[in-house]
């Protein structure tokens with residue numbers, strides 16, 4: 001079997017979903033998705049002539065080849081690694097289809113059939129706690145037992161200086177009041193995570209994390225900027241609130257200092273961004289040496305979400321996978337799969353179909369193609 005072509009499609013949704021198809025001379029087509037950031041299609045186009053004619057069964061060798069080829073443009077992070085992640089996912093789907101085996105089997109087999117999800121949520125009127133509570137109730141009623149809200153936008157207009165990363169007492173108290181309201185609404189059986197988007201200095205991150213300790217959060221995400229493991233390790237050491245990070249780290253090398261320095265209680269790689277399925281499993285295994293659990297960041301279509309779920313099934317330490325598309329009514333319709341809806345009672349169930357176990361619904365996808373782009377090489 002030889003690779004004959006690689007084509008992309010960008011679907012316009014809450015994020016631009018970068019889909020990738022790999023074609024072969026013997027028939028099977030692999031489907032993958034790369035993280036939403038810009039530049040993905042350019043990287044795929046750059047790699048395509050170097051992959052055409054290669055054997056798609058040699059997934060890890062091709063991944064290594066792509067990382068080596070792109071060392072100059074920067075294959076330690078960013079769109080380069082995200083594009084390679086999407087290609088690797090399509091390769092594994094292809095191998096699975098060829099061997100008539102689910103992808104989780106290629107990753108060593110599954111620890112679990114059902115993948116727990118948390119619902120990333122946003123309130124329409126930021127400064128009205130009843131809006132947050134209404135949203136929290138909707139999520140709970142849909143069957144999710146874990147939910148995440150963005151905390152930092154709540155106090156953005158209280159900032160004394162946008163660039164100095166400080167939090168005032170007033171802001172900490174205001175955030176705490178909102179968290180109290182949501183926690184009371186959710187009750188003790190639904191877990192709450194809060195995202196800070198890399199906003200604060202060490203001292204104020206600790207102050208916030210300590211103020212939130214009484215709510216027994218699922219986690220507090222990215223309280224300090226993303227590049228300094230030593231700084232985040234100080235936060236982690238100073239609070240019992242679980243600290244989570246990882247959505248903008250890449251490969252084992254990116255995660256290594258955060259894992260080895262004890263910079264977080266939970267790692268949260270974005271699987272179609274950080275290096276792909278095999279690399280995510282390696283990251284999970286590295287973290288497992290330190291008994292650090294693995295959550296998964298995710299803003300993808302069902303393709304990237306289900307690809308992530310295959311990893312989540314195949315690693316020992318998985319806890320919860322993100323679902324970020326509550327407001328996309330056609331999210332499920334992007335793929336043809338027996339489960340409809342794909343997410344039931346807050347869980348996604350993997351079946352034993354070959355590869356990722358799904359096919360795109362081209363009719364639905366064509367309706368949402370990013371204007372000015374081709375749909376896998378065809379004009380829409």
Ligand SMILES: [Mg+2]
Nearest residue numbers: 195221222247
């Ligand atoms: Mg985040």
